[in-house]
Amino acid sequence: MLTRSSTELVxxxxxxxxxxxxxxxxxxxHTELSARTGLASxxxxxxxxxxxxxxxIERLEHQSAGGRGRPRVLFxxxxxxxxxxxxxxxxxxxxxxxxxxxxxxIDRFEESRQHADPSTERFVVTLREGLAKALQRSALGxxxxxxxxxxxxxxxDPTATRLLWSPVFGTAEIDFASVLCEWSSVTLSNETLxxxxxxxxRAEKAGEGGRSLAALSLGHSVGLxxxxxxxxxxxxxxxxxFGHMLHATDGKACRCGAQGCIExxxxxxxxxxxxxxxxxxxxxxxxxxxxxxxxxxxxxxxGHRMSEYAFRxxxxxxxxxxxxxxxxxxxxxxxxxxxxxRFMDLLSRGIEEGLMQTQQGRLQGMPAITIAPDExxxxxxxHLDRALTQVDRxxxxxxxxxxxx
Amino acid sequence: MLTRSSTELVxxxxxxxxxxxxxxxxxxxHTELSARTGLASxxxxxxxxxxxxxxxIERLEHQSAGGRGRPRVLFxxxxxxxxxxxxxxxxxxxxxxxxxxxxxxIDRFEESRQHADPSTERFVVTLREGLAKALQRSALGxxxxxxxxxxxxxxxDPTATRLLWSPVFGTAEIDFASVLCEWSSVTLSNETLxxxxxxxxRAEKAGEGGRSLAALSLGHSVGLxxxxxxxxxxxxxxxxxFGHMLHATDGKACRCGAQGCIExxxxxxxxxxxxxxxxxxxxxxxxxxxxxxxxxxxxxxxGHRMSEYAFRxxxxxxxxxxxxxxxxxxxxxxxxxxxxxRFMDLLSRGIEEGLMQTQQGRLQGMPAITIAPDExxxxxxxHLDRALTQVDRxxxxxxxxxxxx
DNA sequence: CGGAATTTTCTCGACAGTCGAGAAAATAAA
DNA sequence: TTTATTTTCTCGACTGTCGAGAAAATTCCG
Numbered sequence: 056m057l058t059r060s061s062t063e064l065v066x067x068x069x070x071x072x073x074x075x076x077x078x079x080x081x082x083x084x085h086t087e088l089s090a091r092t093g094l095a096s097x098x099x100x101x102x103x104x105x106x107x108x109x110x111x112i113e114r115l116e117h118q119s120a121g122g123r124g125r126p127r128v129l130f131x132x133x134x135x136x137x138x139x140x141x142x143x144x145x146x147x148x149x150x151x152x153x154x155x156x157x158x159x160x161i162d163r164f165e166e167s168r169q170h171a172d173p174s175t176e177r178f179v180v181t182l183r184e185g186l187a188k189a190l191q192r193s194a195l196g197x198x199x200x201x202x203x204x205x206x207x208x209x210x211x212d213p214t215a216t217r218l219l220w221s222p223v224f225g226t227a228e229i230d231f232a233s234v235l236c237e238w239s240s241v242t243l244s245n246e247t248l249x250x251x252x253x254x255x256x257r258a259e260k261a262g263e264g265g266r267s268l269a270a271l272s273l274g275h276s277v278g279l280x281x282x283x284x285x286x287x288x289x290x291x292x293x294x295x296x297f298g299h300m301l302h303a304t305d306g307k308a309c310r311c312g313a314q315g316c317i318e319x320x321x322x323x324x325x326x327x328x329x330x331x332x333x334x335x336x337x338x339x340x341x342x343x344x345x346x347x348x349x350x351x352x353x354x355x356x357x358g359h360r361m362s363e364y365a366f367r368x369x370x371x372x373x374x375x376x377x378x379x380x381x382x383x384x385x386x387x388x389x390x391x392x393x394x395x396x397r398f399m400d401l402l403s404r405g406i407e408e409g410l411m412q413t414q415q416g417r418l419q420g421m422p423a424i425t426i427a428p429d430e431x432x433x434x435x436x437x438h439l440d441r442a443l444t445q446v447d448r449x450x451x452x453x454x455x456x457x458x459x460x
Numbered sequence: 461m462l463t464r465s466s467t468e469l470v471x472x473x474x475x476x477x478x479x480x481x482x483x484x485x486x487x488x489x490h491t492e493l494s495a496r497t498g499l500a501s502x503x504x505x506x507x508x509x510x511x512x513x514x515x516x517i518e519r520l521e522h523q524s525a526g527g528r529g530r531p532r533v534l535f536x537x538x539x540x541x542x543x544x545x546x547x548x549x550x551x552x553x554x555x556x557x558x559x560x561x562x563x564x565x566i567d568r569f570e571e572s573r574q575h576a577d578p579s580t581e582r583f584v585v586t587l588r589e590g591l592a593k594a595l596q597r598s599a600l601g602x603x604x605x606x607x608x609x610x611x612x613x614x615x616x617d618p619t620a621t622r623l624l625w626s627p628v629f630g631t632a633e634i635d636f637a638s639v640l641c642e643w644s645s646v647t648l649s650n651e652t653l654x655x656x657x658x659x660x661x662r663a664e665k666a667g668e669g670g671r672s673l674a675a676l677s678l679g680h681s682v683g684l685x686x687x688x689x690x691x692x693x694x695x696x697x698x699x700x701x702f703g704h705m706l707h708a709t710d711g712k713a714c715r716c717g718a719q720g721c722i723e724x725x726x727x728x729x730x731x732x733x734x735x736x737x738x739x740x741x742x743x744x745x746x747x748x749x750x751x752x753x754x755x756x757x758x759x760x761x762x763g764h765r766m767s768e769y770a771f772r773x774x775x776x777x778x779x780x781x782x783x784x785x786x787x788x789x790x791x792x793x794x795x796x797x798x799x800x801x802r803f804m805d806l807l808s809r810g811i812e813e814g815l816m817q818t819q820q821g822r823l824q825g826m827p828a829i830t831i832a833p834d835e836x837x838x839x840x841x842x843h844l845d846r847a848l849t850q851v852d853r854x855x856x857x858x859x860x861x862x863x864x865x
Numbered sequence: 866c867g868g869a870a871t872t873t874t875c876t877c878g879a880c881a882g883t884c885g886a887g888a889a890a891a892t893a894a895a
Numbered sequence: 896t897t898t899a900t901t902t903t904c905t906c907g908a909c910t911g912t913c914g915a916g917a918a919a920a921t922t923c924c925g
Contacts, residue, residue, distance in 0.1 A: 061912060062882050065470055069883090085903060095884045100904060123893035124901025213790070295788035301780055301818045303708065313818050375706055379784055383700035385618070413706045413718050466883060467911050474912090490874060500913045505875060528922035529872025868925090875918070882911080889904070895897080 066102075069094060070451035073102050074111070077132050078158070078443055079256075082115055084127035103130055111136050111450050132156055137201035137446060140189050141438035142182070143246070144207040146223055146275065146342065149182070151189045156201075156446065158439050162193050168223075175227045179234050186238070201449065202240045204442040205231055206249055206434060208276055210296055215242045222276050222310070240445060245294035247272045247392075249437025250430060251280025252292045254390055256440055259290070267387040269380070271297075271373070272430060273395025273402075275343065277318045281384065295380065298322065302372045307335040320372035323348055323395070329365035330355075345394060352398050366401035373402065374409020377422075381410075386419035392430040399426055471507075474499060475856035478507050479516070482537050483563070483848055484661075487520055489532035508535055516541050516855050537561055542606035542851060545594050546843035547587070548651070549612040551628055551680065551747065554587070556594045561606075561851065563844045567598050573628075580632045584639050591643070606854065607645045609847040610636055611654055611839060613681055615701055620647045627681050627715070645850060650699035652677045652797075654842025655835060656685025657697045659795055661845055664695070672792040674785070676702075676778070677835060678800025678807075680748065682723045686789065700785065703727065707777045712740040725777035728753055728800070734770035735760075750799060757803050771806035778807065779814020782827075786815075791824035797835040804831055 072092050077083060083091065089099045106112045107130075115129045134157040143150040146168075153162040166185050168178070190197060209221030216232035218224070235241045244252075251270040258268060267283035279297030282290060298318040299311050307328070309319035314336075319325045324339035330351045355362035377389065391399060403424070410421060427433060477497050482488060488496065494504045511517045512535075520534045539562040548555040551573075558567040571590050573583070595602060614626030621637035623629065640646045649657075656675040663673060672688035684702030687695060703723040704716050712733070714724035719741075724730045729744035735756045760767035782794065796804060808829070815826060832838060 062467060062470060062880090062910090063912090065467060065911090066882060086901090096903080097885075097905080098883055101882080104904095122901075123891095123899075125889095125891040125903065127902065297787070299818065300784050300787035304780075304817065315817065375709075379705050380788060382702070382705035383785060383788055412709065412720065413704065467881090467909085468883090470882095471911060491872085501874080502876080502914075503912055506911080509875095527872075528870075528920095530874070530918095530920040532873065866925105868923105870923075871921085873918100873920080875916105877916090878914100880911105880913080882909105884909080885907100887904105887906090889902100891902080892900085894899075 067448075067452050069098065070102050070106065071448050073099065074106065074132065074447040074451055075444060077112060077130060078156075078447060079260075082129040082131035084129050086127065088130070106130075106450075109450075109453065134159065136450075138193075138195060138199050139202040139204060139439075139442045139446065140186060140200055141435060141442065142185070142203065142205045143434060143438075144205065144223065145246075149185060151185050152435060152438070153189050153193055153195075154439060156443070158443060160435075162189065164188070164192070173224055173227075175224055175229050178224070179229065183235070186235070197238065200239065201446045202242070202442040203235060203238045204438045205241065205243045206246045206438060207243070208246050208278055211243050211245050211248075211294065215244060218243060220311075240442075240449065242442070242445065244437070244441060245278065245280065246434055247278030247280035248292050248294035249280070249441065250390075250392055250427075250433040251282040251294070251437075252290065252441060253433040253436035254427070255282030255284070255290045255292065256436070259284070267385060269377070269387050269389045270427075270433075271377070271389055271391050272393035273321070273373075273391060273398075274393040275323045277321050277373070278393075279380065281380075281387075283384075283387075297376060297380065300376055300379070302376060305335065308338060310339045310341075317372045317376045321369040321376075325372075326365045326369050327351065329368055330362045332361060348394075348398070352401060355401050363401070366398060367405040370402035370405020370407075371409045372405075374406035375412065376409070377406070378410050378413040381419070381422070382413060386422050388423040388425070390425050390427050392427045392433060396426050396428055396430075472853075472857050474503065475507050475511065476853050478504065479511065479537065479852040479856055480849060482517060482535060483561075483852065484665075487534040487536035489534050491532065493535070511535075511855075514855075514858070539564065541855075543598075543600060543604050544607040544609060544844075544847045544851065545591060545605055546840060546847065547590070547608065547610045548839060548843075549610065549628065550651075554590060556590050557840060557843070558594050558598055558600075559844060561848070563848060565840075567594065569593070569597070580629055580634050583629070584634065588640070591640070602643065605644065606851045607647070607847040608640060608643045609843045610646065610648045611651045611843060612648070613651050613683055616648050616650050616653075616699065620649060623648060625716075645847075645854065647847065647850065649842070649846060650683065650685065651839055652683030652685035653697050653699035654685070654846065655795075655797055655832075655838040656687040656699070656842075657695065657846055658838040658841035659832070660687030660689070660695050660697065661841070664689070672790060674782070674792050674794045675832075675838075676782070676794055676796050677798035678726070678778075678796060678803075679798040680728045682726050682778070683798075684785065686785075686792075688789075688792075702781060702785065705781055705784070707781060710740065713743060715744045715746075722777045722781045726774040726781075730777075731770045731774050732756065734773055735767045737766060753799075753803070757806060760806050768806070771803060772810040775807035775810020775812075776814045777810075779811035780817065781814070782811070783815050783818040786824070786827070787818060791827050793828040793830070795830050795832050797832045797838060801831050801833055801835075 073088055076088060076091050085099055089096045111133060112130050113133045115131050134155040136156045138153060138155055141152040148165050148167050150165045152160060154160050207218060207221050210219040212219050217228055217230045219228055220226055231243050232241050247270055250272060254268055254270055265284040270280040272278040277298035280292060280294050282292045285291045299316040301315055302317040302320055304315050306314050307319035308314055309316035323343040327343050328337060351362045355366055407421060478493055481493060481496050490504055494501045516538060517535050518538045520536050539560040541561045543558060543560055546557040553570050553572050555570045557565060559565050612623060612626050615624040617624050622633055622635045624633055625631055636648050637646050652675055655677060659673055659675055670689040675685040677683040682703035685697060685699050687697045690696045704721040706720055707722040707725055709720050711719050712724035713719055714721035728748040732748050733742060756767045760771050812826060
């Protein structure tokens with residue numbers, strides 16, 4: 056059943072529309088806003104006036120650039136209107152980034168995690184300390200932070216607050232919303248979902264909106280994010296549990312406890328295991344140093360058979376996995392990120408082989424595959440856009456102070 | 461980017477809301493509508509008045525049942541307000557059903573298709589003839605038909621008009637919207653998607669809305685539909701290309717031309733091939749009579765090893781495939797329909813085995829599996845609900861005749 | 866049989882929002 | 896200084912929702 060609608064909702068929607076346009080495309084004048092959003096000029100006036108009164112946007116005094124006629128006055132979101140903290144949890148380190156409402160990075164620092172103790176209680180304590188530190192370093196009050204956006208590898212529940220499974224904490228769940236209840240808006244996202252989100256936005260900006268795309272992150276673990284423009288032109292993203300989807304019943308042990316996962320063949324430890332001819336049922340190493348992987352890759356490039364084979368098998372697992380994903384969605388271009396992207400020369404043959412084995416592969420041909428080495432940038436972009444979009448909606452939803460004139 | 465909103469859209473949305481409520485839950489009074497939709501009484505008045513003026517709904521004179529106070533007057537959609545034709549294309553027959561706006565079946569007939577000629581041009585001609593016949597049998601004009609809903613097994617493009625691949629026509633595409641351009645609203649849906657849609661509505665009515673569910677149709681081919689309630693409580697359905705998702709690189713030839721598809725193991729021809737120990741690369745039979753399958757099943761139940769094995773392998777393919785789907789979405793209950801549902805006793809062991817091999821299976825346990833033998837009913841229900849929901853939106857969108865008073 | 870109680874439906878005025886048109890403002894060019 | 900041009904702002908018309916209370920239709924009860 057649909058939900059009921061009312062005139063206030065209309066204003067809320069349109070305010071958010073204006074706000075999002077300003078934030079995504081930068082400062083814009085009255086007329087530009089009107090053209091971009093499709094709203095009548097009068098409506099834009101009403102909305103900007105309200106947002107200005109609420110001190111959410113401000114007018115930049117005129118940039119009297121050429122042309123005759125009355126000069127445009129540009130509106131722009133006030134950067135000090137609020138702040139957001141992005142927290143990126145990875146296996147060895149937790150990175151905190153503070154950004155303002157305009158999306159510019161203000162402060163960033165990292166806290167290393169001790170591998171020895173994967174207790175969630177301990178982690179939550181250090182997380183709170185980290186957030187407190189972020190506030191303190193920039194001398195901000197907690198009420199100035201409008202959103203906390205957390206990311207981790209692993210499985211996130213649909214409400215985007217609970218971490219159901221992760222390589223770091225295993226099945227020990229963490230409900231970030233309740234654990235950080237004193238913070239205003241807490242969301243948790245899968246890391247590769249953020250990458251897909253950022254790539255989707257970039258494609259949108261480049262005028263290729265609406266098409267689906269996939270982000271594949273290769274490293275110690277394997278992650279997939281899918282972004283597709285929905286009917287309203289809104290960006291829909293999802294993060295399937297790709298790394299632990301069944302690849303083959305080959306008995307390769309995965310660190311998740313199951314066997315035959317894609318990661319057991321295509322994660323760093325899976326490649327290492329095959330290259331060194333370790334029995335497939337061996338419990339995988341917790342962590343494989345990148346230098347070790349580089350050595351294997353070097354040997355493979357020099358023609359060492361088993362190393363070459365290991366990468367080829369990894370590629371095959373990825374290719375077949377992608378073909379299965381495409382069967383369930385549709386064929387789409389793939390962008391590869393993560394530490395493992397540097398091995399694409401060794402992986403690509405297997406990937407192609409795996410992709411072309413299915414009906415979907417034959418019907419639609421090989422998808423475009425590109426490499427994006429700057430995963431960290433993409434993750435941060437994703438954090439920003441998701442959190443700020445939410446903030447937009449929140450700010451647009453707040454009714455103006457009545458009687459303030 | 462979101463889309464702009466306006467007051468007229470609000471009315472449209474709320475009208476559709478009222479209309480959908482009337483159609484789904486039957487005749488309702490003013491107050492019931494107000495409570496159900498959350499709209500103010502005055503708003504309901506305005507909307508019902510408008511719909512009544514447009515001759516889309518009518519008031520049933522009072523059912524003065526018990527209770528004191530002014531008796532309620534029930535509104536109900538006018539059944540003669542419009543009609544819809546549902547066309548179900550299957551491998552050997554095309555079924556036409558004519559229903560009125562209240563969803564009651566008025567006429568139904570079938571036209572057999574000649575197997576010999578799978579040309580799409582010929583088919584389109586007979587399709588038009590079939591539709592004309594449906595009109596003529598009930599003495600209706602074409603303008604009275606508000607929607608034509610077509611279903612087939614196979615892959616449908618996202619705009620729901622083009623058939624991209626089907627077991628009947630292969631890769632010969634048909635764009636039903638352009639081929640039937642003289643009909644008002646033509647939509648094409650995958651058959652199992654309709655089943656999932658109908659099951660989703662049933663679950664919604666039973667108060668189990670919001671949860672995802674999957675429909676698995678077993679027969680000559682294998683189809684999957686997924687229904688899940690989205691954020692607005694609206695029903696989202698999709699039909700992944702499950703039958704031709706890669707199962708294993710076992711070299712079993714599929715009729716789609718690829719190898720190792722789920723259908724090559726779990727479709728009727730796949731089971732037959734294994735049971736009779738035909739080489740796996742044999743081009744599969746076009747059609748396997750149900751009696752033949754029953755014979756194999758009988759032998760399997762009597763302990764014949766190879767027949768038993770064939771069903772078990774089929775189950776395994778299904779179970780592993782489902783586990784992969786669950787990895788990409790989430791674990792969800794499965795309803796099994798189609799001719800093959802009668803073999804569930806033979807399939808279930810393999811299905812369970814396949815499902816429990818993955819992380820997802822372990823984390824979330826075995827999904828509930830139920831059997832729904834009445835696939836035809838479910839398909840028709842799906843046709844009705846999807847088409848009528850669309851009609852609701854269309855009727856609600858039409859502005860009233862001005863000056864008609 | 867008539868009035869009170871009760872429940873439902875309808876109506877009216879207030880309020881919120883969008884839109885188009887045209888007035889007002891601000892600048893460059895003539 | 897005037898005119899042309901472009902942008903921004905303002906006003907009135909229109910549409911929509913909502914709450915409150917009037918009006919309608921029925922049962923209950925003396």
